[in-house]
Amino acid sequence: MAEVHLTKEKISAGIGMLGVGACGFGVLWAHQSAGNPGAIAVVGLGGVAAVRYVTKEKEQKQVKQVKQDAGKAAEENRWERYLAFFDPSVHYAVRMLADPKRAPGFWDEYHLTTWADTPGGEPDYPRVTVGATDGGVISTLVGARVRLSVPAGASTEAFANRLDGIAHGLRADVTIVKAGRGFIELDLRTMDPLAKLVMARKSTGLVDLERIPAGLTEEGSEWCVPLLYRNLIIAGVPGAGKSGVLWALLCSLGPQVRAGRVVLWGIDLKFGLELKPAEPMLYRLATTEDLAMKLLKDFKKAMEARGEKMAEDGRRKYVPSDDEPVHVLVIDELINLLRQTNSKASSEAFEILFDIMRRGRSLGFSVIACTQDMDKSILSSLRNVIQIRIGLRMVENSQLLMMYGPGAKDRGADNLRIPEGPAGAGIAYVEEEGSSRLQRCRAGWIPDDEVAALAEEYAIAA
Incomplete structure (x- = not known):
């Protein structure tokens, strides 16, 4: 004989059917037994009670379901209020x-x-x-x-x-x-603030030279570059946005330049195409190899003069002032300066530049070097005298090694995956001396038609 499993629902359904049947039987009996009203009442009341039992149980189920739905709705409402504090x-x-x-x-x-061994355990x-x-x-x-x-x-x-x-x-x-x-x-x-073009923020006052605004970090905070007491390199393949990074820095330095607290020197051996627009802000600009060598030597002389003056005064640390401004040498393109047609001049330029970068930063003489041509012998030799490395898009692992040294990928360098063209222009992986991990940033962009106007606005006093 097959087993019959009775559930609460089946029992209720059976009682309901029994109740309906009893009511129907009571009506039929009433028709046939008009002389016995007591019996009719008993059968009829039994049927009504059975139907009422089923109806009450349905109502209880409905009330329970309504309460459950209300509880779920209230819980979802609480979560909606809580999640409103966060981005969708x-x-x-x-x-x-x-x-x-x-x-x-x-x-x-x-x-x-780890699930609890005991029932009901947390x-x-x-x-x-x-x-x-x-x-x-x-x-x-x-x-x-x-x-x-x-x-x-x-x-x-x-x-x-x-x-x-x-x-x-x-x-x-x-x-x-x-x-x-x-x-x-x-x-x-869940969001990337560097996915869209970042506009440069125009400085309205004198910026802190150890926190020069340059754009945004991948965390969405302002990217600030410490230039004082440091040397800096900006490197990447053509089209990666090197000039954008440079102009973001120059724009932030503008009020300091105009006030005479920062003195900019420039070397641009690509016919002056990059730095010529910034000439109103430059103390001197060299666009030929001969003029570049003379400027380099004069920059070193100015550095040594300050060092001698500080030694005479018994000062161990340089502090920027109106009388002793910060001097910054901007070089674009670095490799052109150190690979001149005259090999003797190239060697001399390297020696002078290396000495400036080694001794000058503590005296307020810094270098911003830009390059699209990453030469292993040159970059590896200068890496230890460069404290800030801004690496834009690159195409070879060897370029990461030249720029950041061994273990660059382990420290977060992902320059090979920076998108080509406008989507990746100005995006860089930045390494500061002493940091254990590189930071992904994007330089603020300045439209070409605004560059000349900014240079005039921040022009040095005549």
Whole structure:
């Protein structure tokens, strides 16, 4: 005999049918047994009770469903209010990590959830941890930053080894920004502020020479270049945006130049095509090899004169002032200066430039060197006297080595993947001396028709 499984629903349905049948039977009996009203009442009331039982149960189910729907709606409404603090692009990731109903299952995919052995026990997984001044999830210009607990038995390495999968699961670029005992902070990036052209910000006052505005960083914050006490190189293949980076710096330096607190010297052996528009801002400009050598020697003499003066005064550190301005030598194109037609002049130029870059920065004499032709012997020889390296789009791994030295890719150099043309113009990977990781930035752009006007506006006093 086949087994019959009775459920609550089946029983209710049976009672309902029985009730309807009883009512119908009561009506029929009433018709045939007009002389026995008591029996009719008993059968009729039984049928009505059965129908009422089923009706009441349906009402209870409906009320329960309405409450469940209301609860879900209220919960979704709470999440909508919470997520309103974040950009829509990061809503999915934030909800996945912060929702206790979703997070355990998400982390279980990456073997970072430990399920309790006892029924009803709480699972151990990376939970959002509330900080002293925040709720554990902070909105950023590029997405969000999340502070999480590290479950027992897990480690920072466990997160690092699964980072690609976690990023895929959260639909965001994910990096570990901080880790400590029992916690880890993840940066969720769903937006790229460098994807669109960045306009240069015009300086209205004297800028800090250790924080010269140049554009934006990949975090969406202002990219500032420290020039004082440093030498700088800008390098990339033709069309990568070298001139854009240079003009972003010159634009920010403009008020200092006009005030006489920064003195610009220029060497441009490509017929002056790059620096000629900036001539009103330049103390001197050399566009031929002979004039370049003379300017280079005079720049060195000025540097040595300051050093001698400081030694006489007993000063160990240079501090910019109206009487002793910062001097900056801008070279475009570097390789042209160091590969002149006269090999003896090339060797002399290298020796002088190397001496300036080695001794001058502490005296307020800095160099901004620009190049599209990355020569291994030259760049490798100068790398140790260059503190700021701004690398634009490149096409060979050997160029990364020349620019940044060994291990460039491990430190974040991804110059070979910068897009060609306008989409990647001005995007660079920047390395500062002493930093362990390169920073992706984009220089502010100045339209060509505004360059001449800016040079006139910031022209040095006659």
